[in-house]
Amino acid sequence: MTLLEDRPQPPSEEHNPLLMDIVPGPRPAGLVKYITSTDHKQIGLNYLVTGLLAFVVAGIMALGMRTQLIVPNNHFITADVYNQLFTIHGTIMLFVFAGPFGFAGFGNYLVPLMIGAPDMAFPRFNNLSYWLYLGGFSLLMAGFLTNNGAAQFGWFGYAPLTEAIHSPGPGGDLWLVGIALTGFSGIFSAVNIITTIFTLRAPGMVMFRMPIFVWNILVTMFLVLLAFPVLTSAFALLWIDRHLGGNFFNTQKGGQPILWQNLFWFFGHPEVYIIALPYFGVVTEVLASMCRKPVFGYKGMIAATLSIGALSMGVWAHHMYTTGAVLLPFFAAMSLLIAVPTGIKFFNWIGTMWRGTIVLNTPLLFSIGFLIQFLMGGVTGVILAQPVLDFQLHNTYFVVAHFHYVIMGLVFGGLAGLYYWYPKMTGRMFDERWGKASFILLLIGFNLTFFPQHDLGLRGMPRRIETYNAGLGWNFLNELSSIGSYITGLGVVATVINLVKSYRSGPIAGDNPWDAQTLEWACSSPPPDHNFEALPPIRSERPVWDANHPDMLTKVGH
Amino acid sequence: MKVESRTIIGAFVFLVILAAAYWAMVATYGHTAERSGIAMLIFSFSAYGLLGFYLLAQYFRRHGTPRVEDRFDATQEEGAGVIDYFPAASIWPAGMGLGMIFGGCALVWGLWYLYIGGILFIGSVIGWVTESDYTEDVLPGIDPAELADHEVPSGPSLPHHG
Amino acid sequence: MHLASSLLGSVSNFGSPQGVTKQDGWNHLLWNISFWFALPITLLVVCLIGYALFRYRERPGKERVPAQFQYHIPIEAAYTIIPLVVVAVIFGFMFNAENQQSKSPAPAAGNVLKITVDGFQWGWRFVYPNGHAEVGTADYTNINTNSDLPVLYLPANEPVQLHLVSLDVVHTFYVKDFLYNRDLIPGVDNNVNFTVKTPGIYQGQCNNICGEYHAYMRFLVQVMPADQYNQWYANQPACSVTTAGISGPPAPGTCDSQLSKGFQAGL
Numbered sequence: 001m002t003l004l005e006d007r008p009q010p011p012s013e014e015h016n017p018l019l020m021d022i023v024p025g026p027r028p029a030g031l032v033k034y035i036t037s038t039d040h041k042q043i044g045l046n047y048l049v050t051g052l053l054a055f056v057v058a059g060i061m062a063l064g065m066r067t068q069l070i071v072p073n074n075h076f077i078t079a080d081v082y083n084q085l086f087t088i089h090g091t092i093m094l095f096v097f098a099g100p101f102g103f104a105g106f107g108n109y110l111v112p113l114m115i116g117a118p119d120m121a122f123p124r125f126n127n128l129s130y131w132l133y134l135g136g137f138s139l140l141m142a143g144f145l146t147n148n149g150a151a152q153f154g155w156f157g158y159a160p161l162t163e164a165i166h167s168p169g170p171g172g173d174l175w176l177v178g179i180a181l182t183g184f185s186g187i188f189s190a191v192n193i194i195t196t197i198f199t200l201r202a203p204g205m206v207m208f209r210m211p212i213f214v215w216n217i218l219v220t221m222f223l224v225l226l227a228f229p230v231l232t233s234a235f236a237l238l239w240i241d242r243h244l245g246g247n248f249f250n251t252q253k254g255g256q257p258i259l260w261q262n263l264f265w266f267f268g269h270p271e272v273y274i275i276a277l278p279y280f281g282v283v284t285e286v287l288a289s290m291c292r293k294p295v296f297g298y299k300g301m302i303a304a305t306l307s308i309g310a311l312s313m314g315v316w317a318h319h320m321y322t323t324g325a326v327l328l329p330f331f332a333a334m335s336l337l338i339a340v341p342t343g344i345k346f347f348n349w350i351g352t353m354w355r356g357t358i359v360l361n362t363p364l365l366f367s368i369g370f371l372i373q374f375l376m377g378g379v380t381g382v383i384l385a386q387p388v389l390d391f392q393l394h395n396t397y398f399v400v401a402h403f404h405y406v407i408m409g410l411v412f413g414g415l416a417g418l419y420y421w422y423p424k425m426t427g428r429m430f431d432e433r434w435g436k437a438s439f440i441l442l443l444i445g446f447n448l449t450f451f452p453q454h455d456l457g458l459r460g461m462p463r464r465i466e467t468y469n470a471g472l473g474w475n476f477l478n479e480l481s482s483i484g485s486y487i488t489g490l491g492v493v494a495t496v497i498n499l500v501k502s503y504r505s506g507p508i509a510g511d512n513p514w515d516a517q518t519l520e521w522a523c524s525s526p527p528p529d530h531n532f533e534a535l536p537p538i539r540s541e542r543p544v545w546d547a548n549h550p551d552m553l554t555k556v557g558h
Numbered sequence: 559m560k561v562e563s564r565t566i567i568g569a570f571v572f573l574v575i576l577a578a579a580y581w582a583m584v585a586t587y588g589h590t591a592e593r594s595g596i597a598m599l600i601f602s603f604s605a606y607g608l609l610g611f612y613l614l615a616q617y618f619r620r621h622g623t624p625r626v627e628d629r630f631d632a633t634q635e636e637g638a639g640v641i642d643y644f645p646a647a648s649i650w651p652a653g654m655g656l657g658m659i660f661g662g663c664a665l666v667w668g669l670w671y672l673y674i675g676g677i678l679f680i681g682s683v684i685g686w687v688t689e690s691d692y693t694e695d696v697l698p699g700i701d702p703a704e705l706a707d708h709e710v711p712s713g714p715s716l717p718h719h720g
Numbered sequence: 721m722h723l724a725s726s727l728l729g730s731v732s733n734f735g736s737p738q739g740v741t742k743q744d745g746w747n748h749l750l751w752n753i754s755f756w757f758a759l760p761i762t763l764l765v766v767c768l769i770g771y772a773l774f775r776y777r778e779r780p781g782k783e784r785v786p787a788q789f790q791y792h793i794p795i796e797a798a799y800t801i802i803p804l805v806v807v808a809v810i811f812g813f814m815f816n817a818e819n820q821q822s823k824s825p826a827p828a829a830g831n832v833l834k835i836t837v838d839g840f841q842w843g844w845r846f847v848y849p850n851g852h853a854e855v856g857t858a859d860y861t862n863i864n865t866n867s868d869l870p871v872l873y874l875p876a877n878e879p880v881q882l883h884l885v886s887l888d889v890v891h892t893f894y895v896k897d898f899l900y901n902r903d904l905i906p907g908v909d910n911n912v913n914f915t916v917k918t919p920g921i922y923q924g925q926c927n928n929i930c931g932e933y934h935a936y937m938r939f940l941v942q943v944m945p946a947d948q949y950n951q952w953y954a955n956q957p958a959c960s961v962t963t964a965g966i967s968g969p970p971a972p973g974t975c976d977s978q979l980s981k982g983f984q985a986g987l
Contacts, residue, residue: 028647036647073864079932119644124651124686131655139662154929160906161889161931166841170666177662184658198562198613201627203637207561222569226602239665251906257890258591258905266598291776292786297796306565310572313602314580317595322892322901324910325589329815330580336811340803346765347799353772355787360777368769375765379758382807386754386814388821392747392899395892395927458737460896462927465935469863472923530644535634554790589908 038123039529043130044109045425048418051101054137055411056492058092061085063489066449070482072470082466083152084171088140090155091175094275095182096137098407098414102278103224104133104189106417107217109425111193113520114211116202116538118530121195129188136181143174151175154464156268156319157238159249159260164242173242176235183228186274190221190228202519204538208302211518211541212295215302216281219309223270223277226313231267234260258325265316273312276406277305279413280345283367286420287352288542289516290364294554296351297344298541304341304348311338321390328387335385342378346371359514362435366416369443370409377405380454395464398457404450412442415495422499423509427525430506434498441491448484452477517542559617559628566610573603648689653682739899740922740943742915746817747899753813757806832913833875836883839891839904841930842937844870851959858936872941875949876919884910894927895941901927916943 028036034046065085068076077085108126112119120126143150148169153161162172197210197218238260240246247253249260288295295301314334317326349371358364380402384390393399415438422430456477461468468474512521521544523532536547540554577599584592626632660675736751738744776786838845843857856870874880884893886904893912894901902912926937944952956962 033647035652036649038645038647038651073862079860079935083929083932083934118641121642124645124648127648127651128655131652132658135655135659135662139659139666152932158890158928161929166889166931173666177665181659181662198559200641203626203632203634204629205627206630207565207628222566222606226605230598230601243665256591256907258589258908259594262591262594263598266595294788294790296789297791299791300796300800306569310569313573313599314576317592323903323905323908325591325905325908327580327583327588327592328818330583332814332818333811336807336814339807340800343761343803344796344800347795350765350768350772351792351795353769353776355789356772356776357784357786358773358777360773368773371769372766375762379762382758382810383751383754386750386810386818388746388750388814388817389754391901394901395894455735458735460737460894460923460925462894462925464929465925467863467935469866469923469938471864537633552785552788554788556789556791591908 036127038119038127040108040112040120040123040126041425041527041531043126044105044107046130047100047105047108047133048425050134050137051097051105052418052496054092054096055101056496057141058089058097059489059492061089061092063485065089066482066485068466069468069478071479072468072475074467079466080149080152083154083464084144084150086464087151087154087157087175088143091140091151091179092137093407094155094271095179096133096140098275098410099186099271100133100182100189101414102275102282102410103193103217103220104129104186106213106278106282106414106421107189107193107220110421110520111196111214111217112200113424113523113527113531114214114518115197115200115205116519116532116535117196117200118532120192121200122192125188126192129185129192132181132185132188136178136183136185138178139174139181140178143171143178146170146174156264157260158264159238159241159257160251162238162242162260163249173239176239176242180232180235183232186224187228190224193217193221194225202535202538205519208299209538209541209543211281212284212298212301212305213278213281213518216277216284216305219305220274220277223274223309223312227267227270227274230263234263234267237263258320258323261320261323262317265319267316268319269316270312272406273308276410277308279370279410279417280305282417282420283349283370283413284352285518286363286367286416287349289420289514289518290359290361290367291353291356292359292515293352293356294517294540294542294545295348296354297348300344301348304344307341308338311341318385318390321387322394332385332387336382339378339382339385346375362430362432362439363416363420365436365439366412366419369412369439370416372409373405373412373446374409377402377407377409380405393457395462396457397453397461397463400463401450401453401457404453408446408450415442418495418499420514421520422502423513424520424525424527426503426506427509428502428506429509429513430502431498434494434501438491438494438498441487441494443491445484445487445489445491449481449488450484452480452484456481512544512548515545515548517545519543522547559613559620559625561628563610563613563617566606566613570603570606570610573599573606577603645689648686650682650686650689653678654686657682737896737899740897740916740918740920741899742917743821744899746821750814750817753810757810761806831879833878833880834883835872835874835880836885837872837893837904838885838887839893839926839930839937840887841889842926842933844872844937844939846870846872848953848956850953850956852953852956853961855961855963856939858933858938860933860936863936863938866938866940870939872924872939873949873952874914874916874941874943875946876916876943878915878946880914880916882912882914884912889930890928891930891937892927893924895922895924897922903928919943919945 033042037043064077065082068074068082108120140150146169148171150171151157151167151174152171153167157175160166197214201210237246237248241248241250247255249255249257251257284295284301311334315331315338317331318335320326321328321331380398384393384399384402419430419435456474459473461472461474509525511523511525514521519535519538522536536543540546546553577596580599581596584596626637657675657677657679660671660678664670664672664675736748739747834849836847838847843855846854854870854872856868859865859868882893884902884904886906888906890906891904892901893904898914898916900912900914902910904910920943922941922943924939924941926934930937
């Protein structure tokens with residue numbers, strides 16, 4: 001069955017039936033819809049729900065690890081299981097949750113809506129990339145069911161520990177294949193979203209009127225296109241080593257283990273921005289909408305995003321300062337420079353709040369949470385970008401605290417987006433009380449978990465250790481950290497309860513409950529197949545606001 | 559296409575400069591393993607160059623007539639009409655994905671999975687390709703005249719290349 | 721009690737621990753500079769966010785019109801240029817510190833003590849110039865026992881060069897009190913230079929995931945005054961092996977392999 005899609009007509013007096021109404025065809029529902037749908041909204045929801053599931057699963061692994069570390073010399077789980085847990089926790093959080101939840105989940109759902117397109121450019125391709133993603137997730141989890149257990153070498157799998165003699169069994173292979181499948185899924189999504197943004201915009205939606213979120217997704221997708229092929233080729237080399245007797249990472253036969261580190265981090269650092277940029281976009285949209293103001297420095301914001309994307313290609317070896325085989329000044333300079341566009345973003349966010357009318361609801365609170373956490377992560381990032389200090393702190397819990405502040409900051413951004421677009425996606429309003437409770441629990445729990453870890457790192461606790469000696473002064477801080485992790489768990493439970501409960505019984509939200517600005521709020525909630533009944537004229541970067549508030553158009557300052 | 563192509567060519571130029579600087583520094587001070595970084599940067603700017611200059615060519619091919627989505631003053635009426643072909647729900651992507659997942663399992667557990675995966679994959683490709691026969695089977699059961707009513711006659715119906 | 725002492729400890733020097741080597745002054749310098757920049761900037765951002773949230777929050781009954789302004793070139797230029805300057809200053813200090821730190825002690829000094837550090841799954845071997853080796857692996861059932869750990873004996877106030885060699889996978893030589901990490905990577909030869917000031921016993925640990933018992937891959941560093949160290953060194957027969965504190969006679973052929981492992985890279 002096929003459809004031709006009409007460009008939506010402008011609103012007119014006489015009845016003008018949409019092509020969609022007259023095309024007969026199957027409208028699958030339920031499980032069949034989940035499996036076969038080519039609708040970008042259904043696929044985006046698939047990604048969001050699967051990503052949230054992955055977040056919960058990997059979070060439970062984290063609780064297992066924190067329980068193991070709550071007292072010294074603990075034997076709650078064995079070293080073997082602990083290593084599997086942190087490997088799969090990291091892998092799932094990065095490759096299955098944080099990245100795809102943002103660029104594929106929010107990206108799929110929102111990009112066509114925000115640029116006024118009926119669907120993605122390649123809808124069936126889109127569906128395929130979801131299945132590869134789900135397959136990758138399943139294979140990563142399947143590692144736990146094999147005889148030797150899942151992969152045990154950390155999410156960046158430094159060779160030669162990943163070679164067959166050090167990590168035998170299918171666990172390591174499942175890790176390789178699982179990540180490679182999510183990588184292919186990412187590449188397919190990237191091709192799809194870039195094509196959509198370049199060719200399917202509505203009339204008048206020039207590039208410099210697209211919402212910041214769409215710009216950020218665009219840059220993210222370009223980073224995906226460059227980063228994931230490098231990772232996949234590194235995986236091909238490793239697979240050849242493991243199965244065909246290759247020697248790419250075998251020193252005895254002339255291989256170079258450090259080659260893996262170069263290849264992996266050439267992917268790995270852009271990956272950090274692949275994860276981060278979509279949530280920057282989400283937070284920008286939420287802040288602008290909840291403050292009833294345009295984004296303060298719209299073009300500055302885009303320039304900052306573009307420079308983060310460009311600079312992120314030149315910082316990969318700042319994860320490798322302590323190898324003694326990298327150009328320290330080059331990578332230190334590039335890494336420090338990234339702080340500048342990130343700072344520009346912060347001041348733009350503050351400028352967006354300035355003299356607005358700030359509605360203190362759950363999405364806004366989560367955005368503020370994002371700002372504070374990410375600020376902390378950024379400051380410790382500037383410390384770690386300096387080789388001399390990295391020699392001191394590399395691979396200690398200080399680093400763990402640093403990147404968890406960054407990534408949990410992004411999780412706050414993700415939850416802000418989830419709450420913000422929840423009425424659009426489900427047609428129903430979430431429960432404010434549960435949302436705020438979740439925010440407070442997450443804020444307290446998260447800071448209690450990770451703030452003490454800065455000090456643990458300064459006291460010399462290495463990351464990825466299964467247990468520790470009682471006499472090193474780490475006991476109390478670890479206890480605090482573990483207690484905090486349980487509170488964080490409660491916060492996530494509160495959000496899940498809220499989302500499920502409101503889906504069944506929340507009040508009907510209406511098309512534009514936030515008095516929002518961008519185009520996705522011009523269609524009904526949830527949007528119909530092929531999205532728009534009618535498009536408002538697009539004369540600025542916030543067409544819906546212009547249509548609703550013709551007396552409050554943007555005034556450009558100095 | 560102007561903004562699109564310039565953005566990507568800008569990234570291309572940045573990466574060329576970055577690669578040159580990095581190459582010079584590695585050649586002077588670097589470790590041998592760092593040559594991989596040069597290779598990866600060359601790959602990166604080549605990829606951006608390919609896309610950026612393709613888009614630039616697309617821009618020049620239009621001889622200065624911008625698309626409706628590139629014009630600041632375009633109205634919704636101007637863009638009305640057929641946009642593109644959007645397929646309805648389809649089982650074949652799921653089949654193809656399952657085939658690729660089985661192909662991945664073959665890398666873990668051995669060739670047997672590849673036979674299953676290959677059959678699934680090829681079967682799904684055939685299904686997918688025949689399903690989307692654009693020229694012959696666009697809209698079964700619909701009168702083409704009815705379709706024509708939906709095109710705005712005076713619109714500058716620029717072709718869209720999906 | 722513990723919390724209070726840990727917080728008080730964090731106030732001086734912004735929480736950076738004291739090191740025991742001559743090189744750690746650079747760490748303190750950079751740490752302090754980073755904080756002198758980071759604290760005001762962080763406070764500024766947090767205060768601006770807090771002020772905006774309080775001042776411009778929506779209040780029922782007091783409706784006000786949100787200002788619809790956008791762009792302000794002077795402000796935008798300021799928050800682009802000032803961070804650039806800050807970053808440049810930090811980079812300048814860092815560049816200088818990094819050069820100075822990697823230079824000392826002068827490699828020309830002929831009296832540098834050269835020790836080979838071999839890491840393996842999951843233990844360490846420290847080979848001295850006369851072929852004496854200290855080897856040890858931990859007790860994998862109880863991490864609280866220190867008796868099995870290998871000990872790296874060092875003289876105080878004398879330059880030491882450690883040649884880091886991995887016998888299997890990637891490990892990291894990490895002693896918290898040296899404020900220093902360096903990887904042991906097959907195929908990459910790393911030499912690190914230290915001069916330890918304070919005698920004492922320090923905890924060291926592998927700092928890179930290296931397999932199942934990574935957590936147990938610990939060692940001790942015993943730094944002794946130079947005369948004590950010389951006495952200890954004179955008592956170690958060439959090519960002898962001390963395993964977990966118990967010294968034994970050299971096994972036939974051991975010394976050659978120890979020497980060839982550690983000294984193959986022209987140390």
